[in-house]
Amino acid sequence: MLVVIFTLPGCGEDPLNLIVDCSECYQEEPDSADLIIDFTINEVYDSVPFTVYRGKVEEGNIEFADTATEGTWYVYVPVNEFYSVEAKYKSGNKTIFAIDGEKLRTRLVVDECDRECYVIRDGKYDLKLKE
Numbered sequence: 001m002l003v004v005i006f007t008l009p010g011c012g013e014d015p016l017n018l019i020v021d022c023s024e025c026y027q028e029e030p031d032s033a034d035l036i037i038d039f040t041i042n043e044v045y046d047s048v049p050f051t052v053y054r055g056k057v058e059e060g061n062i063e064f065a066d067t068a069t070e071g072t073w074y075v076y077v078p079v080n081e082f083y084s085v086e087a088k089y090k091s092g093n094k095t096i097f098a099i100d101g102e103k104l105r106t107r108l109v110v111d112e113c114d115r116e117c118y119v120i121r122d123g124k125y126d127l128k129l130k131e
Contacts, residue, residue, distance in 0.1 A: 020109055025117030029106050033120045034074040037085055040129040041071045050087040050127070052077070057084045057099055079120070080105050087127040098127040 039048045051057075052064040052075050063083065064075050077083060084101035104123040110116050 020112040020119060022113035022117075025109060025113050025119055026106075027115075027117055029108075029118045030079060030120070032076055032078050033104060033106075033123060034076050035083060035085070035104060035123050035125060037068070037073045037075065037125045038128050039068045039071055039073070039087060040089070040127075041068065044091050045089050045129075048087050048089055048127075050085060053084045053086070053101075055082055055084065056101065057086050077104065083123075083125075085125045085127060089129060096129065098129065100125040100127055 035052065037050065037052075039045075039050070041048065046069065048068045050066065050068055050073075051062055053059065054061045054063045054077075063077060066073070068087070080103070082101065082103045084099060087098045089096040089098065102122050102125075105121045106118045107121045108116060109119050
């Protein structure tokens with residue numbers, strides 16, 4: 001006997017394991033979105049200089065540079081581009097570089113919400129120091 005179970009997608013996960021929050025869908029495809037960058041901010045590292053590059057760090061195409069004083073920063077940039085983020089942690093004579101990179105992109109969501117819409121994929125950069 002063969003039993004087949006069908007599940008209908010809702011505002012949950014799609015077959016590619018994309019969790020869709022329908023309240024964060026865009027009717028029109030966005031041309032820009034936020035990079036979400038997490039840093040270690042504590043008593044040792046109260047500020048962290050960082051640079052966002054369009055492409056790989058080695059290519060040197062600086063998109064944005066600043067100094068983080070909070071654990072999470074948002075940087076608004078064009079989508080469908082690869083971005084790298086480099087953070088420079090300094091304490092005394094010691095310097096630690098943290099680098100992360102990926103493509104910030106949009107995705108058309110067809111069946112998960114009450115109508116077709118676009119969601120932002122990726123764009124989360126973890127530059128926290130490992131404990």
